[in-house]
Amino acid sequence: MPAPEMIAKAQAGAERGGYAQVEFRQGRLEALPVEDATIDAVTSNCVINLVPDKSAVFREVxxxxxxxxxxxxxxxxxxxxLPGAIAADVLAYVGCVAGAELRETYFGRLATAGLGEIEILRDEDYLDALLAAAPAEVEExxxxTGVPVEAVKGAVRSITYRAKRSQG
Structure with missing residues (x-):
């Protein structure tokens, strides 16, 4: 759950950007403190993969x-x-890798929740980005884990997508 300081920082950023119709609230992704059918857009940046019950998140959205x-x-x-040793590694989880799930499963959860018209805006090899930003951590x-870097190459993707709630 975001700390009040994080909400204040987000509000300051919205004000600097001139976003007048933006509101930030403290809450859990699985139980958003918002009335039904009142939000135009929801954004998330590398958070959903850390939530164990992703289906609950998509139902709430x-x-x-x-x-x-x-x-x-x-x-x-x-x-x-992922190889089991990496999937079980706490630092891989903190690095947003071990909490990730298969693309088909993830997008299936979206569809089940009533979110469709999925459009992939960006799809990159996350390992390449990690190797560029933190090569020592990847090698560690x-x-x-005893898993060669090459064994994970291409498996982990950094994806940005857009989806819509059905009209019904």
Whole structure:
């Protein structure tokens, strides 16, 4: 749950950007403190993959969005399962990798919740980004888990997508 300081920082950013119709509230993704069908858009940046019950998150998003409302998310997804040692590694979880799930499963949850018209805006190999930003940490994870970096190449994706709540 965001601390009051995080909400204040977000509000200050919205004011600097001139966004007058933006509101920030403290709450849980699985139980948003918002009335049904009152929100035009929901955004999330690398958070949903850390929530154990992703289906509950998508149901809540569908509940609060107005018909035709938009969801825009940047998250980490998998194109194939991770080796067990990495999936179980706490630092991989903190690094947003171990909490990721298969693309088909993730997008299936969206559809089940009533969110469709999924459009992929960006799809990149997350390992490439990690190797560029933090090569020592990637090598340490490989050493600690015994899983070669090459075994994970292409499996972990950084994806930004847009979806809509159905009109009904």
């Amino acid at each position: 569908a509940r609060v969005l107005k018909p035709g409302g938009r969801l825009v998310v940047s998250d980490i997804l998998l194109d194939r399962p 994870l490989s050493r600690r």
